Amino acid sequence: MKRAILGILLGAVAATLVVGLLDRRSELMAQHVAPPQAGGSSELIALPSPVGDKGQLLTVVDPHQQSIGVYWVEAATGKITLRSVRNIRYDLMMTDFNTDNPLPREIRLQLEQR
Numbered sequence: 001m002k003r004a005i006l007g008i009l010l011g012a013v014a015a016t017l018v019v020g021l022l023d024r025r026s027e028l029m030a031q032h033v034a035p036p037q038a039g040g041s042s043e044l045i046a047l048p049s050p051v052g053d054k055g056q057l058l059t060v061v062d063p064h065q066q067s068i069g070v071y072w073v074e075a076a077t078g079k080i081t082l083r084s085v086r087n088i089r090y091d092l093m094m095t096d097f098n099t100d101n102p103l104p105r106e107i108r109l110q111l112e113q114r
Contacts, residue, residue: 057083066092 045061055075061068066089072081091097096104 045063047059047061049057049059051057053075055073058071058073058080059068060071065087067085067087069082070084072083073079074081102110
């Protein structure tokens with residue numbers, strides 16, 4: 001499960017970096033957050049995602065609680081609005097969801113038969 005969380009976090013970091021590099025001019029420097037550090041820390045991880053000139057989404061991940069919070073930060077006013085919070089503990093325990101055939105368990109069974 002820790003590998004799945006790490007995979008999600010690394011994917012989110014990569015996506016954030018790509019978006020940030022493509023649209024550097026709209027980054028809110030006052031809200032700039034240092035990139036997350038690898039190593040199993042239980043500290044919060046903040047992932048900024050600029051959205052044009054309007055503002056940015058700030059995703060806050062709590063690895064210890066296995067929760068994600070998403071905030072909207074308006075560029076013009078700096079106003080912060082909570083958009084969503086979710087505990088992902090049980091999401092990450094699912095073996096497959098919203099996938100097409102072949103399902104992951106079907107692939108695993110085929111590989112085990114070889």
